[in-house]
Amino acid sequence: MDLMKIIQTLVLALLQGVTELFPISSLGHTVILPDLIGWGDLTGGTACGGKSCFLPVVVALHLGTSIALIIYFWRDWLQVIRTLLTTARTRKVSKGTNEWVSWMIIIGTLPAGILGVLLKSKLEALFSSPLLVSAFLIMNGSLLFIGEALRRRAEANLLTFSAKERESKFRSLSSLSIKEALLIGLAQSVALIPGFSRSGSTIVAGLAVRLTHEDAARYSFLLGTPIILAAAVLEVPALFHQTAFPFWLIILGMVVSGIAAYVSTAFLTKYFEKGRLDPFAYYCWIAGIISIVLFLTVRA
Template sequence: MSILEVMIIAIVQGLTEFLPVSSSGHMVLTEALFGLKVPGITFEIALHFGTFMSVLLVFRKEITRILVSFFTKIWKIRQIPRNYREDEWFRMALLVLLSMIPAMLAGLFLRDFIEGLFDSTKSVGIALIFTGLLLFITQWAPRVQKPLKGWNVLFMGIFQALAMIPGISRSGSTISAGLLAGVDREKIAKFSFIMALPLIVGATILEIPEIKGGSQISLFNISFGMLVAFFTGIVALKWLIKILMRGRLASFSYYCVLLGFITVALS
């Protein structure tokens, strides 16, 4: 694989991982339309690690506070209810754990079905249309400033599980769910990406045993792709946050719907 092909795949991954247009769907389409296939599980893990580090860098302060609060207070079992009420960062840590439940259940019981969808560009197109419609209706989301609570976090978690389907954007679906639930935009911007981190780690760990023998791509290309995904991810993250705070998330809906119809038509 040439360095240009590595760069294209890494840029697609870095941008679409965070922009509400579905990274999995775009990777399937990149392979189907341009013949650019991710060369092995090692390279795929490297790309995910690059975008994972993007989130760690952009939200480093929040993540540090969450981890410190969680690991210093979770051992005090009797004080958990009080700490949940009084400590914002401890509460967010528990809410992140709650948000993981739907995706974990989906991965446990529907993994084979979901993996089968990656072979169908038509299903990706339909899922992209769904993503576009979901983004479009956020224009009518309630203009309230509700805090993050168990029920709306679980609602976001259900949409995060739904986003395991290629073509459904994880960031787009969870942010849309939060907006429709009336959660404060600034809180959604942070929580939507932080809640994905444990799942990214878990998915990566599950992929490691699938590495067999030597890599199909050089160490230089793997490292280069990871760095491109990392820096592209930072740009995409900051851009999306600005768009969300301006209330213009629905602008991505036209792209998703158009691409979805084109994909279905060409399938």
């Protein structure tokens, strides 16, 4: 067994598991890093019989991430299933209930799911341009920074209110409207472009409709799960047409990716109770600028 293949799989697994939930773009990192460190056989070489084995392997790692998210939020997904069964029977659902939240999760996944199918071939072409993805990573940092700045300004305007009044200005997931769920779901669609973060775009959109950091992050993770899972399932057949990576190694990568995703979710769920998006914005700017410089000089 080629030791390099094991290293590549484990590095990509850890990268995918961590960056999928952190608002710093997992796809952006998995496009940029292999090219920067000379793993050209993954992104466009001959390791897979003349075809790139990058997408099938990365998609398999996404499957591990989605399974970890389902396990972490199993109560929420159990509630979604119950809601579907209950609604099919009663044909009604009341706003402000757990059933309403379940429907907001379902509705919020629609924009990214539809656009992902319609634009699949055009979006995949971006995977061959790490320099462009680096620029998108910088733009992602700007999105996070602007979103957090607007949030802080809104909070500053509430300083004259009492603690109870300030709390009333923020909303829970159960108060979302169908229009707002669709808008947040549309924001998630931006992350179909490598370099833009799925969690980052949806958290910023959630903050824009006055969700708390905690609820915006939770909704973001819940919205991302079906999209990640669906994309992974659709690409699984491609795994059987590549020979560079043994199936057992891909399974190992999925497990590592899943564990990393589970730990990241637990950390971020706690972090966003009070944490800000600014540190992630700074990271995206620095990583994107350094990547562009390296691509234009060292890798030129």
